[in-house]
Amino acid sequence: MVRERVVDLCITVPTFFKCPISLDVMKSPVSLCTGVTYDRSSIQRWLDDGNNTCPATMQILHTKDFVPNRTLHSLIQIWTDSVHHRVDPPVSPSVLSKDQILQAINELGSSGSNRFGSITKTVRFAQDSDQNRAFLAKLDGFVPLLVSFLDNVDGSVEFLEQIVTALGLVLDKIEDREELKNHVLKGKKRLCLDSMLVVLKRGSTDSKIATARVLKFISLDAESQLLIGENETLITELLNLATPEKDPKLIENCLACLVAISKPKRNKLKLVKIGVIKKLSKLLTESNTSVTVVEKALKLVETASSTSEGRKEMCEDAAFVAAILNKVLKVSNVATEHAVTTLWSVCYLFRDQKAQEAVTQANGLTKILLMMQSNCSPQVRQMCTDLLKIFRVNSKSCLSSYETKTTHIMPF
Template identity: 30%
Template sequence: MSIPHLFRCPISLDLFTDPVTLCTGQTYDRFSIQKWLEEGHLTCPVTMQQLHDTTLVPNHTLRHLIEQWLLKGPGLNRQLKQPDPGSNSGSAGDMELSLRTLKRLLQSKSATSESKADVLKKVRNLWMDSDVGRACLIQLGFFSLLLELIFQSPAPLLLCNQELLELSLDCLLTFSPSTHLDSLNNVLTKDIKFASLVLFLSQGNAKIKISLCHLLETIATSDSTQALAITIGQSPCVMRSLVSILDSKTDMLVSDAAVQAINGLCSLKINRENAIKGGAIHGLVKYLSNTSTMKNASPKALAILDCLLEMEIGKKYLAKIANNSLIRVLVKHIFMVSSENEGSEYAISVLLAMCGESSWARGEAVNAGVVTQLLFLIQSQCSSRAKTKARALLLLLRSKCRRCDKKL
């Protein structure tokens, strides 16, 4: 089953999700043509005619035709009729499901958790196996439906069935790179839905926490959800939950995911002070200290520390918790991560901030072998910025030591 030519947007070449027509008579997907216009183009992409009017008129006729085609598509229905191997859902696995039936089952309050889980598996398979399937699920609003399913009330009831919640989040994250994320704004700005997010972050199992952290990262890095990212980043409950997840010693993937989420939220400057007050600096220090080997997200953890120390409140907080263990961890990371990323640069930046304010920190850094690490780094193939900061730290240590010698 292929997408008819007339149902494809001339810009994205994907199935129309929100067809709109320009004054030239050409139809485009709203998201694609809006992006075209926002980039400063004042011509029709197909005809190259000058646009005397940029009004976008919804093409309801085309949208209706696409919806009918999607719902009647025999190729899709054949895919949906196939039961999952090993499914124990009985008659539900043998039902001749249509997309409309799938939606009804997910929306139904009387449907069992097992039947909904079966539907979610079919939805996930359809998304992964077929371009047309992906277009269908987007067009028919399954992303919004999944949001409502995940953040429904009462949340504790869904938390009792963690497999269903895991599947729902898995589908949601699979959808998110290809969908407009505006519907997240409509759902998570509601107090009761937001409370569900906080509950799942604090009480969900490892898979649920990882998925939610990835969702928060997506929200923080998407232009259409920046206001929501600020709301989330300003929540003390969310930040405390993420800091708590950072301290997971049993599952490295969970703590790595928390670093990614905090990094995303702290990319917005307005969220940084709340992150500091929520214990992010202490949590990141523990994250970096809780392993004898490199963690996947260590460079990002160092990057967050670096940006939080740009604030005076961050420097004061770090000074309160600084100890020789932290200095050793930072020194260890100088050369450990230099070959693959910018982790070295951030580790040096943090040491510069600490050593510039404290003679104790300078002494501990020297005792931990920082000079040797910096000299090795300068001779390596790391970035020029990392080398510049390494030289700056060496100069700082040398100048401070000379002053001490003169006093003696």
């Protein structure tokens, strides 16, 4: 290692050139959100092991993204050249060959072997490259083997986490989604969903994200959506994980899963029953919610508004209606379309008086007029025209004489 070679030459390595984890000279320094710099391979292993803290400060990481520290990299390179030594990469575990991973998978399927060690090797192999993930996904019997462990809960949360993580890594390479759906949802007593619930309740953030991704992936049709929706505890847990204090990526994936399974009316009603409106209200009134989370939250709101129960709960909360209106033109075109569709549904299609009053009090008329002169889609423009007709009738202001064909707002 570099530090040993330098010691032999009686040359001192600057402390800030060393990775705090490996204590070797860094080859590819990257900085976390805490400002601490590590060698890329060392911190990646730390994060891949499920840790969500900065190793040096033990601060909780709000994001696991890191950025290259190019200045430090240049300094290390200059120093290395000055002592005529090439900086070697930190010692890392040897990369498994395909023969070795085949052996690990064989051991995984054998009783009495170190299954946890085998699945850990498999996960690391999948994380190593896109090519490896494709190899595993196409390997005959690999995906059914993983699912078989979900269908036979052994009580080890850590093992279940590794299984779901492995599934999540190869999802995009699986060609037969129908086969995976059948394996997961048509097993004995659907224990796979129970295993996934265990991970959602007790697993790490990354394994919870993987679980939500797998559930969304297999939500192919009404049958699969209804089968997942039958497990009310499962969808309740997904909803509980979509709260402002959770990891943004976790919120996004849980909402995406709920959107995917919410198409059947039975599931829509179940979501309303377990409190989806109140949960979404918290997300939409939070100022720091990401664009993708807002889009998916508004999509769920739109879905809930298609039921009388959802509309009733929604319209009882004027602040919630105002929060939906507030997202118009402020987030993205997708968010705007979902918000306008919801407002059109409750105010125009179903003529809810409370919703109309809430929109009026929140200066909704101005928003609608602005929307009509914006570069919105024809569908959104038509819904705004319909909404304006409602408010022209109800409004006692000068806006009651506003002509819907006008494409601008008068400055007086």
